[in-house]
Amino acid sequence: MNQNTCNLTTLLQQDQNANQFFYSLPEYVQETIRERGQNIHCADDLRRYADNYLECI
Numbered sequence: 001m002n003q004n005t006c007n008l009t010t011l012l013q014q015d016q017n018a019n020q021f022f023y024s025l026p027e028y029v030q031e032t033i034r035e036r037g038q039n040i041h042c043a044d045d046l047r048r049y050a051d052n053y054l055e056c057i
Helices: 008-014 015-026 027-035 043-056
Strands: none
Touching: 008 015, 008 043, 015 027, 015 043, 027 043
């Protein structure tokens, strides 16, 4: 996946593992990540955002 054209929506459509991980998160975490979707370009970004958010709450 080209990181310059990938965002959260594209990632979730194309990466089944990322999709499963995202939808395993609590809904409030999903919503926070959706708000930053343009900044997520790969599964590592997704996990990093989720981990950082969950550590801060």
